Amino acid sequence: MSKNKLTEKPTEFQNVEAYSLLSDFDIGLFMSGKHYKLYEKLGSHVVKNQEVLGTYFAVWAPNAETVSVIGDFNGWNKTSHQLFPRWDSSGIWEGWISNIGNGEVYKYAIKSKIGGQELEKGDPFALRWEESPKTASVVWDTWYEWDDSDWMSKRKKANSLDAPMSVYEIHLGSWKRDPSNNDRRLGYREIADTLVPYIKEMGFTHVEFMPIMQHPYEPSWGYQITGYFAASSRFGTPQDFMYLVEQLHKNDIGVLLDWVPSHYPGDANGIYRFDGSALYEHEDPREGYHPDWKSYIFNYGRYEVRSFLISNALFWLDRFHADGLRVDAVASMLYRDYSRNDGEWIPNMFGGRENLEVISLFKELNEEIYKNYPDVQTIAEESTAFPGVTKPTYLNGLGFGMKWMMGWMNDTLRYFAKDPMHRKWHQDDLTFSTVYAFSENFMLPLSHDEVVYGKNSLLNKMPGDEWQKFANLRLLYTYMFTHPGTKLLFMGGEFGQAEEWNFLNSLDWHLLEYDNHKGISNLVKEINHIYKSEPALYDKQFSPEGFAWLDTTDRENCVVYYQRKGLDENVLIILNLTPVPRPGYRIGVPENKTYKEIFNSDKSEFWGSGISNTKIKTEKITSHGQAQSIEISLPPLGAIILK
Known part of the structure; x- marks a missing residue:
């Protein structure tokens, strides 16, 4: 470990040791946007210093006048444990505090050079957070004795582009709640006990978790993240989530995670204006504010932010053994004018609408992921005709493994919603998808977005009487599973959930007591089996x-x-x-x-x-x-x- 290059330890730092996990090489990589394992260096880490156990803290805050660690251990005193500013130009503050370790609750108290603002911030690299509505970070680690080596050794075949991939999309907070108390969420380990055998019985090959990263606002469904390196504390510890992943792997079920590099909330304890400046975001709202989600957009051209984002993607593949990332809202990132009127956006250096910094970020991101983890997949939720999303970067593509086929989803649901007596006039809605089906590696999604906000459940999108609704839904699923491309179905769809999805309630599992809903479940089991057992349905699924x-x-x-x-x-x-x-x-x-x-x-x-x-x-x-x-x-x- 290298020591900070300080000639003398000032008296105001008497409770913090000048200690560093960061080498000059680390700093060079960080500042050039090429440090892809920042989570090993920044944040809080329990380490020994001269045989004494304590915690090392490091945080990027270049516009801070002072930074201190506050917590229960010092009565939240802003002056007693101040970090050292590094001697270089990195803007990183660091130090080691003795006799505190895992479980310690803390924040950074930051006094900004900008207007003397005094801020209390959670740690952007924290591995655990307090459960909402509390907002402090928690010193923790990601050590786990994994028992999924069999899956990890063979997942290359299961995740390959010529393998069947039937994905079950799940929101952990509402898949199943305590049967005796709907207000109580089940924890990661409790969910594992029922979810793993259920997915195996239903025949899905993979599960995709809607964002499980730390998020304070539950109605965001996880898409407004404050803790990018922490599994949500609502359901337990990071190790509890690792147990869930491990149990899925031990039953030959792959795990995909929703990843959200497109925006983040303006919570006072989060990364927004972290040191009093637009550190992670743009200062100009035409580039740094998202009008749809009322949230903030990363500054993708800033090297330190690129290191943060790529490190975060690799972190979930490394420490949590994820088998892939579904990247949210890619279209909103690729276009500078996305959801903006004239005058509300800034063109790129050539006067165009494409976000050149994002394009280069995605290329670099996918190159690093597939270089380090060639047996995983990245999947883009991209709703436009942006060219080459799943083409290799050496062919000037973005390098994703797959892309959601939003056109197929929209056309198909529009067609199936029509009364059958009128369908003959709209057959092109059913067949048009194959005009472009092989322009990308497509995944067919019937996701959570299609069963909320008044859109109705899949079952109740179908026309006709009760028998026809169920018959139409069975027909829709058969068409989906026999159409080229991989598949994704949101939870509840596999048994014909009748109500729209409500993130506060458990799915209506009692419906399986009825023959019509049980029939949908039986069909999904069998169509999953057919899909996996008939190579004609996946051998050339992208050709x-x-x-x-x-x-x-x-x-x-x-x-x-x-x-x-x-x-x-x-x-x-x-x-x-x-x-x-x-x-x-x-x-x-x-x-x-x-x-x-x-x-x-x-x-x-x-x-x-x-x-x-x-x-x-x-x-x-x-x-x-x-x-x-x-x-x-x-x-x-x-x-x-x-x-």
């Missing part, structure tokens, strides 16, 4: 070679069918998008073979009508441009998969 429309012309009957092609075998999918059963329906097929039905969304155990097909023989009858054809029975509002 046009893996998909072919066989017929989209029967608009009158609203029947479409298509082929998914694997390396060795193919499957056919036929959708009947009206509530009219169609016996004796003839379709042309590309191969002169006998077909069997391997999936039917109308099965009686799915609460369907039970119309099905047994062994289907090909006949030498020309149809739909094919030399041979088959005759099948199409169930009402049903989908079948043939092999």
Whole structure:
């Protein structure tokens, strides 16, 4: 460990040792935006100094006149434990305090050079925080004796682009609450006991947690973060969350985390105007304030902020064994005029609307992630046609592994919301997605955003009477799981949650007592199994070679069918998008073979009508441009998969 280069220890620092974990090399990397493990250096760390146990503190506050550590250990005295300013130009303050360790509650008391402001701030690198509404940081560590080596050694295959990926999106605070007291959230370990076997039973390959980083405002669902390096204290300790991740891994379930580098709140204890200046954000609100979320935007061109952000992304992959990051609100970052009127934004140096600093940040971020963790995935929530989001950086892409297919989601939900008698006029809403389906590596999302703010639950988006609503939902899921791309379904959708999502309440688990909702659950289990067991549904999921429309012309009957092609075998999918059963329906097929039905969304155990097909023989009858054809029975509002 290198000591700070101080010639003499001033008397006002009598309770703090001049001690450092930071080398000159660390400082050079930090100030050039290239320090990707800042969490090992900044923040609070319990270490020995001359055989005495204590805690080292380091914080970036270049516009501070003084910085001190305050907490229970010193009666929150702002003058008794002042940190040292480093001799260099880094703006970092540091020091070591003896005889305090894990569990110590603290903040930084900062007196700013700007107007003499006196601030009390949490630690931007704190590994644990007090539970809201308390706002102090807590000295802690991320030591954990992991027992997921089997998963870590084989996850490259599970996370690869040619593997099936069926993601269950979950909000930890409302997936399931204490059955006897809905006001009590379950902790990480309690959730693990029920969530892990449930996901395994349902057949999902991955879980995606909505932001679990420390956030004080629960209605933000985690998207207004104050503690970027801490798992939310609402549910337990960092080690408790590690246990949840470990249990998922031990059951061969991957873990994706929502990551939010797009904005942060203006909480007094957070990073906003941390040292009295716009340290992490821009001073000019045209660049530094987000009008939609009333929050603040990182200064992506500032090197120290880039070190903070890239370090944070790598931190969750390193210390928490995350298998990937879903990056929130990418479109809002890429465009300087996002959700802004003329005069409310500043063009880039070339006069354009693209945020050049963000583009370079994403490229650097993805390069570092895939260099250090080549067996994970980064997934962009990007809602525009920005080119090359999932292209490699060496081809001038942003380097993400996948991108949410927002166009598919919007078109598909708009189509399924229509009364079936009108669908024939809107078939393009169903088929248009394949025009651009292979321009990126797409994930099909039916996420939390589609079941809030008056948008209704997925079930109640569907038209018709009760039977038709459930049949439409089963049809929607079958279409989704047989469409090219990976899949994501928000919690509750897998059993037909009837009410909109409410982050304050548990899901309506009692609905599984009813046959119609149990039928949806049974279908999701089986379609997950089919998706994972039929390579044709994922072998070439990002390639046009893996998909072919066989017929989209029967608009009158609203029947479409298509082929998914694997390396060795193919499957056919036929959708009947009206509530009219169609016996004796003839379709042309590309191969002169006998077909069997391997999936039917109308099965009686799915609460369907039970119309099905047994062994289907090909006949030498020309149809739909094919030399041979088959005759099948199409169930009402049903989908079948043939092999």
